[in-house]
Every structure is written in structure tokens, then in C-alpha cells.
Amino acid sequence: xxxxxxxxxxxxxxxxxxxxxxxxxxxxxxxxxxxxxxxxxxxxxxxxxxxxxxxxxxxxxxxxxxxxxxxxxxxxxxxxxxxxxxxxxxxxxxxxxxxxxxxxxxxxxxxxxxxxxxxxxxxxxxxxxxxxxxxxxxxxxxxxxxxxxxxxxxxxxxxxxxxxxxxxxxxxxxxxxxxxxxxxxxxxxxxxxxxxxxxxxxxxxxxxxxxxxxxxxxxxxxxxxxxxxxxxxxxxxxxxxxxxxxxxxxxxxxxxxxxxxxx
Numbered sequence: 001x002x003x004x005x006x007x008x009x010x011x012x013x014x015x016x017x018x019x020x021x022x023x024x025x026x027x028x029x030x031x032x033x034x035x036x037x038x039x040x041x042x043x044x045x046x047x048x049x050x051x052x053x054x055x056x057x058x059x060x061x062x063x064x065x066x067x068x069x070x071x072x073x074x075x076x077x078x079x080x081x082x083x084x085x086x087x088x089x090x091x092x093x094x095x096x097x098x099x100x101x102x103x104x105x106x107x108x109x110x111x112x113x114x115x116x117x118x119x120x121x122x123x124x125x126x127x128x129x130x131x132x133x134x135x136x137x138x139x140x141x142x143x144x145x146x147x148x149x150x151x152x153x154x155x156x157x158x159x160x161x162x163x164x165x166x167x168x169x170x171x172x173x174x175x176x177x178x179x180x181x182x183x184x185x186x187x188x189x190x191x192x193x194x195x196x197x198x199x200x201x202x203x204x205x206x207x208x209x210x211x212x213x214x215x216x217x218x219x220x221x222x223x224x225x226x227x228x229x230x231x232x233x234x235x236x237x238x239x240x241x242x243x244x245x246x247x248x249x250x251x252x253x254x255x256x257x258x259x260x261x262x263x
Contacts, residue, residue, distance in 0.1 A: 002214070004046075004056065005039050010063075010107070011088075012033070012090050013033055017029070033066075035066070042211040043071075045247075049211070055079070056118065058118070060084060061086035062086070063086055063088070067087060068080050084109070088107045090104045100201060130167070131170060132214070134172040134173070134206070135173060144163070151178065153188075160173070174235070188261070189225065189261050190260055192232065197240055201241070201243075205238045208235060209232065213227045229254045230250070
């Protein structure tokens, strides 16, 4: 069983239009409402790949109930901590090819009693030497001050060495459309797709990529290349969909993911 924690879940409201202009009525289409949040997306993807998972998180109001009921309807159990207020609703607008507007709202307040209730659900917290971290290139720069670029193996080698020195035992570094690197402290692999995708929304791609990777690698750490192929194929499929989509193209996309060992 893999438990995930989402401290600030949301309903994602995905819509599309043919362009956006001020001071005029914009007609939208293809409205999709989905439960979302880092841990939720990981759990939903793990469940899709047959891994037992349970969601932990803070939820509030009618929108929190929508998320919990939606997750349970998908077959993923939830252990909620209920708070006052309203769980946030985020808006993601696709306004044409390669044009995406992300409007992300603040979440409901969490007080000390809510925190204590959550702590009681969690047996222990790993503060050092996490099993696996998955930063993207922006997070790597913001959190650690490390800059890397896709295809620059030397910069990635230095970044991985620094992250391992800080205590991370394994690192999955995602670079969006530029591919992904994985390091176990001894070897580094690089994976990328050899095909183009029709970008609709990047919102859930990183979370689903992580979960897909975990679904293979967690119980079979020697299958790094298989895990990376599934991870990259899943992320590519998800960016073409509002929310997570249905993973319908993953098996086909896996055939077109190249993996090589960097060192």
C-alpha cells in the first residue's frame, strides 16, 4: 500500500476557447471538472497501474466532498481530515495551440487542530534520506539553486551528485518535453519521446509520470528502463487531456520512448 498526502487539494476546472480578449464575452467549451492535487494524481495513476493506494489530505466544504466522493467512485479510498472553508477550485484555460492560462486559487486555511489530526493518521515522517524525489527543472532551480537543461548530460551529472549528497537516495528529474533523467546514485539514465504531442494541459503530467515510474520501479528497482518508458509515455498521454485523461495511448507511446544510460 502506498499512501499519498495532498495538503492543498483542488477541483480543476478545465475549459477551452478559440482565443481570449478583454472586455468581451468568451464562449468556452469542453468543460471538465476533476479532483486534483499532487498526491491525488499520484494515487489515481498508481491505481490505474494496479498498485494499492490510499489518499490522505485536508478537505473542506462542497468542493472537498466532491473530491472525496470522486476519488472513492474511482475506487481509491480516502482518509480525509475535514477543515473549515472551501477547498479551492482552479481554472485552466486552453486558448489555442501552445496557449495555456493557469489560474490557481488559495486553499482553505488549516489550523493546529487539523494538523494534529493529520499527524495522528501518519505513523512516521521521513525527514532525511528520502527513497525517491521527483523535482522538475524549475523546482530544482527554485529549491536547490541548481540549473540544468535538457540534453546537457554534464549539468545533470553535477545536479544528481549534489542531490545525492543532500540525502536523496534516488532522483527522477523531469524536464517536460525535453525528457527525464533518473539516478540511483551509481548510474544515470535519460529517457525521451521520439514523437510530438498535441498539448492541451501540462497540469497533471509530472504527478502521473512519477506514479507510473513508481508502479514499476518500487517493487522491481532493476527495471529502470521499463519504468522510464512507462513514465514518459504516461506523461505524454496526460498532456493531451484535461486532467489525467484515460491513459488510452500509453501502450502505443511506450514503443516510441528512447532510453539510454548516461553514466
